[in-house]
Amino acid sequence: xxxxxxxxxxxxxxxxxxxxxxxxxxxxxxxxxxxxxxxxxxxxxxxxxxxxxxxxxxxxxxxxxxxxxxxxxxxxxxxxxxxxxxxxxxxxxxxxxxxxxxxxxx
Numbered sequence: 001x002x003x004x005x006x007x008x009x010x011x012x013x014x015x016x017x018x019x020x021x022x023x024x025x026x027x028x029x030x031x032x033x034x035x036x037x038x039x040x041x042x043x044x045x046x047x048x049x050x051x052x053x054x055x056x057x058x059x060x061x062x063x064x065x066x067x068x069x070x071x072x073x074x075x076x077x078x079x080x081x082x083x084x085x086x087x088x089x090x091x092x093x094x095x096x097x098x099x100x101x102x103x104x105x106x
Contacts, residue, residue: 003089004089007085007088007089008044008085008089010081010085011044011081011082011085011093012030012044012046014078014079014081014082015044015046015078015079015082016028016030016046017078018046018078018079019046019048019050021072021073021074022048022050022051022069022072023048023049023050023051024050024051025049026048026049026050027048027049028046028047028048028049028050029045029046029047029048030044030045030046031043031044031045031046031047032044032045033045041091051069053068053095054068058095061079061095062079062080062082062083062093062095063080064076064077064080065077065080066079066080079093
């Protein structure tokens with residue numbers, strides 16, 4: 001599989017930074033797995049036991065300047081950057097409760 005290593009690491013770092021910022025106790029897990037046998041697709045999953053994201057915010061989570069907690073540091077660009085990188089590399093990013101998954105395809 002060929003991809004932009006720097007941008008892939010940037011997306012993973014952004015997802016981890018977001019998880020760290022929103023997880024005061026518990027755990028954060030980074031998982032990498034091959035998906036879709038017969039393709040070069042890989043999924044990077046960040047799972048955390050943080051505060052969670054209300055279902056009503058799932059649609060806007062990856063938009064620019066979206067901050068679900070105005071008391072937290074940041075400009076609300078981290079997950080937007082992840083989405084942009086994943087899209088430009090031919091992948092996608094999704095959220096499922098506390099799981100943020102970036103799929104990078106060849």
